Structure formats: C-alpha cells, structure tokens
Amino acid sequence: MLPLPIKQAPWLKKLFALDALSLKKLTLLGFTLVALPLVIALIYGASQINRLSSQGASAILDVAALTQTNRELSQTLLKIERYASQYLVLQDEELKTNYVRQREKLLGYLEHHLSAHRDDQLRELAEQFSARLKALDNLVMASAVPANQLEKLQPQFTHLAQLGQKISLRTNEVINRHTGQLTQSADDLSAVMLYSLLIIPLTLIIAAVFVALITKPLKQLIAGIERLERGNFEHKIRLKSSPEINEIAEALETMRTRLHALELQKSSFIRHISHELKTPLAAIREGTELLYDNSVGELNSGQQEICHIIRDSVNRLQCHIEDLLDFNIVLDSTSLQDSEKVHVRPLIKSVLADRKLDIQRKRLTVNVVGDEVVLHTNTKQLKVIVDNLVSNAIKYSPEASSIEIHTQIEQEELALSVKDQGPGIDKALQQKVFDAFYQGPAPTEQTIKSSGLGLTIVKELLMRLNGTILLESDPAKTPGTLVTISLPRAKKYKE
Numbered sequence: 369m370l371p372l373p374i375k376q377a378p379w380l381k382k383l384f385a386l387d388a389l390s391l392k393k394l395t396l397l398g399f400t401l402v403a404l405p406l407v408i409a410l411i412y413g414a415s416q417i418n419r420l421s422s423q424g425a426s427a428i429l430d431v432a433a434l435t436q437t438n439r440e441l442s443q444t445l446l447k448i449e450r451y452a453s454q455y456l457v458l459q460d461e462e463l464k465t466n467y468v469r470q471r472e473k474l475l476g477y478l479e480h481h482l483s484a485h486r487d488d489q490l491r492e493l494a495e496q497f498s499a500r501l502k503a504l505d506n507l508v509m510a511s512a513v514p515a516n517q518l519e520k521l522q523p524q525f526t527h528l529a530q531l532g533q534k535i536s537l538r539t540n541e542v543i544n545r546h547t548g549q550l551t552q553s554a555d556d557l558s559a560v561m562l563y564s565l566l567i568i569p570l571t572l573i574i575a576a577v578f579v580a581l582i583t584k585p586l587k588q589l590i591a592g593i594e595r596l597e598r599g600n601f602e603h604k605i606r607l608k609s610s611p612e613i614n615e616i617a618e619a620l621e622t623m624r625t626r627l628h629a630l631e632l633q634k635s636s637f638i639r640h641i642s643h644e645l646k647t648p649l650a651a652i653r654e655g656t657e658l659l660y661d662n663s664v665g666e667l668n669s670g671q672q673e674i675c676h677i678i679r680d681s682v683n684r685l686q687c688h689i690e691d692l693l694d695f696n697i698v699l700d701s702t703s704l705q706d707s708e709k710v711h712v713r714p715l716i717k718s719v720l721a722d723r724k725l726d727i728q729r730k731r732l733t734v735n736v737v738g739d740e741v742v743l744h745t746n747t748k749q750l751k752v753i754v755d756n757l758v759s760n761a762i763k764y765s766p767e768a769s770s771i772e773i774h775t776q777i778e779q780e781e782l783a784l785s786v787k788d789q790g791p792g793i794d795k796a797l798q799q800k801v802f803d804a805f806y807q808g809p810a811p812t813e814q815t816i817k818s819s820g821l822g823l824t825i826v827k828e829l830l831m832r833l834n835g836t837i838l839l840e841s842d843p844a845k846t847p848g849t850l851v852t853i854s855l856p857r858a859k860k861y862k863e
Contacts (some may be wrong), residue, residue, distance in 0.1 A: 391582065391610045398578030402571045409564040416560055420553050427546040434539040437477050441532055444474045449525045452508045456521065467508060471501065489538050497531045500524065585609035585617075592620055600832070601628035649689070653682045710750055711861060712741040712775055712782065719755045723762060731768045738775035740861035741782050749829045750855075756822040757786045757851055764790030764849070782858035787850045792843030801839070802827045830855070 389397065451467035454460070478494045504524045585607050592605040601624050607617040658664055659675045667675060716736055720727065727734060743750070761771045769789040776783045793801060802823050823837075830837050835855040841848070 389610055391612050394578065394582060394610060398575065398582075401574050401578070405567045405571055405574075409567045413561060413564060416557050420550075420557050423553055424550055427550055431543050431546055434542060438536050438539045440477055441474065441535060444470050444477070445525075445528055445532055448474060448504075449528075452504070452521060452525075455508065464508075471505070475501065487538070487542050490535065490542065493531060493535045493538060497528065497535065500528050500531060504528070585613040589613065589616060589620065592617075592624075596620070596624060596627065601631060649682065649685060652678075653686065656682055707744055707746060710743045710745055710747050712743055712750075712784065712858075713861075715747070715751055716754060716758075716773060716775075719751060719758050722755070723758055726759075726762050730762065730765060732762065732765055733770040734773065735770060736773045736775075738773075739777050741775050741777060741858050742861045743782050743855060744857040745833055745855060749833060753826050753829050753853065754784070756826050757853070760822055760851075761786050761788040761790075761849075764788055766790065777858055777860055778854075780856065780858055782855045783852055784855075785850055785852040787848055789848045792841040792847055792849050793839070794843060795841075802837075826853070 447470045448467060451463050451470060455463040455467055475498060478498050504521070507521055507524065588607055589605075592603070595601075595603055605617050605621040605624055607613055609617075656675065656679045659667065660672075660679050713736065720734055720736075758771075758773070765771060765788045771789075772785075772787040774783075774785045774787075776785075827837055829835075830853060833855055835853055838852045838854075840850040840852070
C-alpha cells in the first residue's frame with residue numbers, strides 16, 4: 369500500500385503546522401509533551417511500587433500465619449497425644465478436659481489458617497488431618513475403654529504426625545513460593561524502572577524539537593537584522609512561523625524596504641551631484657592650470673598667489689569629491705553581492721600604481737612582502753580599502769621614508785598590514801579616527817586637508833565584508849602607525 373500524501377494525512381498536517389502556533393501555545397504544547405511521559409512514568413512507577421508493597425505485606429502476613437500454624441500444630445499435637453494417653457490410663461476428667469481443649473484449639477488452627485488458605489494441597493491436608501483427629505476422638509471418648517485401646521491410639525498419632533510433617537513441608541513450599549513471587553515482582557519493578565529511564569532521552573528529544581521550533585525563526589530574524597546592520601538590503605525577510613514572529617518579520621521587511629529605498633535615493637543623489645560637480649570642476653582645474661603655467665601670459669606676484677590659492681582649492685575639492693564617491697560605495701549595497709576570486713598582490717600593485725606620483729613626490733620606498741594570497745571578496749571594495757590605507761600612509765610619511773605592506777594567511781584569514789614611519793597617533797585619538805569627518809592633526813607639509821572619511825569608509829566596508837581593523841601606534845616609544853585588517857575566505861596562491 370502506498371503511503372498517504374501529506375495533504376491526505378491530517379496528523380501530518382497538524383505536525384507540520386506546529387510552526388504556525390503562537391509562541392505561548394507552542395511553549396505550552398512543548399511543556400505538556402515533555403511533562404506527560406514523565407508524569408505517566410511516575411504514576412505507573414508509583415502504582416507498581418504500591419502493588420509490590422501490598423503484595424509484600426500480604427505475603428508477610430501469610431508467611432507469619434503459616435509459620436505460627438506450623439509451630440502451633442506441632443506443639444498442640446504433642447499435648448493432645450500426652451493428654452489422650454494419660455486419660456486412657458488414669459481416666460481423669462481433667463485430663464479429658466485438657467485433651468478436648470487442645471483438640472478444639474488444633475481444629476481452630478486447621479479451619480482458620482489451613483482450610484481457609486488459597487493453597488489446595490494445604491486445604492486437602494487440613495481436611496485429612498481433621499478427619500484423622502475425629503477418628504482419634506472415637507477412641508479417646510469411648511465410654512468403655514478396652515485394655516488394648518492404648519495400643520490402637522499409637523498408630524493414629526503416628527498418622528497425625530505424618531500428616532503434620534506433610535503440612536510443615538507444604539507450608540515451607542508455600543513460603544518459598546511467596547518469597548519467589550516477591551523476588552520476581554521486585555525484579556520486574558526494577559526492570560520497569562530501568563525501562564522508564566528511556567523516557568528521559570525521549571523527553572530530551574521532544575524538548576530539543578520544540579527548542580528548535582522556537583529558536584529557529586529567532587535565529588533567522590537575527591540573521592536578517594545582521595544583514596540590515598551590514599547594509600545589505602537586497603534579501604527579503606520572509607518567515608513562516610508563529611504569529612508573533614511573523615509580525616516582527618513583517619515589521620523588519622517594511623523597515624528593509626524603506627531603508628533600501630532611502631539608500632537608493634542617497635546613492636543616486638551622490639552619483640548625480642558628484643558627476644555634476646566633476647564636470648565644471650574639470651574645466652576650472654584646466655583653466656587654473658593654464659593660468660598657473662603662464663600659458664596665457666605672465667602673472668604678477670599677487671595674481672600668482674591668487675592662482676595658487678585657486679589651484680589648491682580645486683585640488684582639495686577634487687579630493688573631497690573622490691572621497692564622496694568612495695563613501696557612495698559604502699552606501700551602495702548592490703555591490704555587496706559581487707564576490708569573486710581576488711589576487712591580493714596584483715591589487716596592491718594596482719593601488720601603488722595609482723599613487724605613483726604621490727610616492728615619487730615624497731621620494732618614498734614601498735616594500736610589499738608576505739604570502740601570495742587569493743581572497744574571495746568584492747574587488748572594488750577591497751581596492752577602496754587598500755587605497756585608503758596606502759593614501760593615509762603616504763600622507764603621514766616623512767620625506768624619503770619607507771612604507772611596509774605585509775600580507776599573511778592566519779587560519780584562512782588574510783592579515784594585511786600597512787606600516788608607515790610617520791608621527792603616529794596618540795592613544796586618546798586612536799578611536800576617534802574612525803569617526804566620520806574626524807580630522808586629526810595634519811602633517812606639517814600637507815597643504816590640502818582631507819575630508820575625514822577615509823578610515824570611516826574602511827571600517828564600514830570591512831564590517832560589511834565580515835572583516836576587522838586594528839590600529840597600533842605609540843608615538844612616545846616608536847614613530848609610525850601600523851594598521852592591520854583581517855578578511856575571511858583567504859588561502860595561499862598556488863601556481
């Protein structure tokens with residue numbers, strides 16, 4: 369027979385609809401399913417212990433009664449034999465009375481303790497003993513006592529003694545049976561309690577299932593929030609869970625949509641404004657250079673000074689626009705999806721080639737050492753990061769000094785460090801340099817101020833690429849600043 373499809377199996381529908389329950393109902397259901405097997409095991413164990421206790425108490429009473437009956441039967445039979453023999457010889461009425469009293473006592477034991485017992489053999493032996501005892505009465509109570517009456521009495525007591533011995537053996541068997549039953553019941557109860565321990569892993573599995581049902585959507589929400597924190601607004605937040613979680617997911621999705629729209633507006637605005645600024649700026653810069661080079665005629669000293677100020681301002685404005693374009697990369701989340709294999713060493717050389725004039729102007733020596741590394745990341749963003757680090761190192765390096773760029777693999781992570789020989793950064797200012805638009809003390813020979821966005825851009829991009837940045841500088845001991853970034857998904861390049 370083919371199994372029913374899910375749509376035709378109501379119990380499967382209910383099982384797969386667990387995640388649609390509210391957190392309150394889901395928690396209550398999980399607690400119930402975890403507690404129910406434990407409660408059932410506890411009740412069943414208590415009932416078995418109570419049954420064993422009752423069985424043990426009943427067995428103890430039976431054993432005590434049988435033991436006492438066996439002992440009393442043996443002692444009373446000896447007394448009856450003595451009184452009967454003495455009465456037949458002496459014909460003393462007191463002896464006869466004692467005989468009758470002991471006989472009634474013995475019959476009472478037989479009737480109440482043996483004949484009423486649940487064991488058939490004991491009842492049969494008690495009936496035989498009673499019949500033999502009545503036959504003995506005919507000999508003892510006879511009005512005329514013949515001379516050989518005493519001789520006839522001895523076989524009767526011999527038969528009674530044999531029956532008493534059989535009763536004793538049977539009572540021992542019954543006692544051993546009770547003991548065996550108690551032992552077996554105790555073993556069965558022990559086995560049941562051991563099997564009950566299997567409920568513990570079952571309840572743990574049930575608890576783990578419900579913990580997963582509760583925590584899985586929460587983890588998905590956390591992952592969505594972390595994507596929003598990194599500025600990734602492309603992935604929709606969709607969850608099918610409890611009503612409370614769905615409400616949170618819908619609120620996050622609404623927020624994601626609005627943030628994405630605002631980000632697109634910001635990126636579009638920055639691109640347009642940058643383009644609109646760069647077009648007239650190029651013309652201004654070209655005209656300024658023509659004036660500065662005396663291409664349209666000699667300038668006097670005052671005109672030359674004004675032209676110099678205009679030229680510096682144009683260069684400064686161009687740097688700000690370039691920083692603004694780099695910052696737009698941070699705002700633009702669409703580029704975050706483009707992950708590819710990047711060869712780090714050629715990328716560093718490309719950055720140094722772009723900064724060749726600045727390096728030559730300050731007569732700097734740049735040493736690139738370390739491992740050949742291949743990294744899975746966004747090429748454009750990584751180049752912006754390295755360019756900002758190199759630009760800062762060039763800007764703060766003294767004339768004719770050196771810059772060290774080192775690459776290393778540490779547990780599948782790229783550790784890229786840039787070290788200059790500049791004045792360094794005070795410890796009090798080391799955290800502030802990552803703030804947007806913060807500008808620390810500029811180098812003495814630097815005439816164009818920066819925008820204060822370089823390290824902010826680096827930190828934001830590293831956060832989105834799951835990387836970290838560490839700045840080390842102690843001007844009181846040694847000059848220079850060491851900046852180290854770490855990025856995951858790296859490995860050594862093998863040709």
